[in-house]
Amino acid sequence: MFFSFVKSTVNRGRPFYSASRSLKQIAFVFDIDGVLVRGSKALPTAKPALELLNKNNIPFILLTNGGGVTESSRVNFLSSEIGVPLSPLQIVQSHTPLKAQINKYKRVMVVGGPNDSARHCALEYGFKDVIMPIDLVRKDPSISPHHRFTQEELNKFALKDVDISTPVDAVLVFNDPRDMSTDIQIILDMLNSKNGVIGTHREHTTTTLRSTPSIPIIFSNNDFLWANDYKLPRFGQGAVRLMIEALYAESNSGAKLESTIMGKPFKVSYDYAHHVLIDWKAKMATNGGVTLQNESSAQILPELGVTPTNSPFDKIYMVGDNPASDIKGANDAGWESLLLRTGVYRDQDWGSAIAHPTAGVHNDVLASVRETLRTNGFDV
């Protein structure tokens, strides 16, 4: 098929095609840590990169293995730190897909994140009965001999006189633990309890391997390493899972703990993000461009594990810093992937990387966005 192109730029730097060929519909999905920020500081090219996409009215969302706080508070921090307005409808955190599980469990134990922010996040999702390890420490400090909480923190962040008779139905690890010894001790208590009842221990028959824990545990991400503002990558929730698995095996005749792991690189998170991206594009279209929505409840809640069949995008570009999560997940989802040198990945890792980017390695997020737009005929 032959197209005659008269390439001129209109006010947005978008090429004007004289032929009937419709513009390729592209979209971006950005990882956060090591791509847009390092720790609590924005990376220098994050702002121009996102502004360039807004100027060209190209939809993008954020897909992070981070979390532990509500989507609104995370985007409020990112909007002010990066200097580009972002909506709670534009982010998928490691635990965001758990919104779809609120009717599966009556009482959940949520673990990780700062203070008790993850509790408020789980309650905002619609979980009705949410407890955290800190609640049990306030009830009986001897449950965690070396806990790190001050009395002020216990009074401020822990439930007063938490009910310990109601069984816990599941442990949900929302983010990296802050008081590792407390969280790991209490998680193992729950996995080895009698049907989720706090303070009990199931009979241990040494003859049978006990891979199935007393109650299920869901890890919201599998990052062995991640990039904060320290010069070397740090252990992430995937490392914590390995510690929990080792202690579980030791207390269950060597059995390998059965668990559910979400987040990047798993397809459940990429499918969920794809639905969110489609929803976001529709909201941009109805509002004539980039919109700021305060109502996160306005989001159409995707079903878990359903691959979108109505995608308007010819290509989705995932920009990440971690080959094991960002790049592998994007490649498995059939997206294009771009790997940056601003986070976990170093060029010397190329030979051992579990996945390689389909659209190259780039020095920073602006370079990756610029090259992608040029490849798609934008004059940037």
Ligand code: G3P
């Ligand atoms: O806890 C955050 C870390 O595991 C990685 O976050 O944004 O690089 O997926 P991100």
Ligand code: MG
């Ligand atoms: Mg990252």
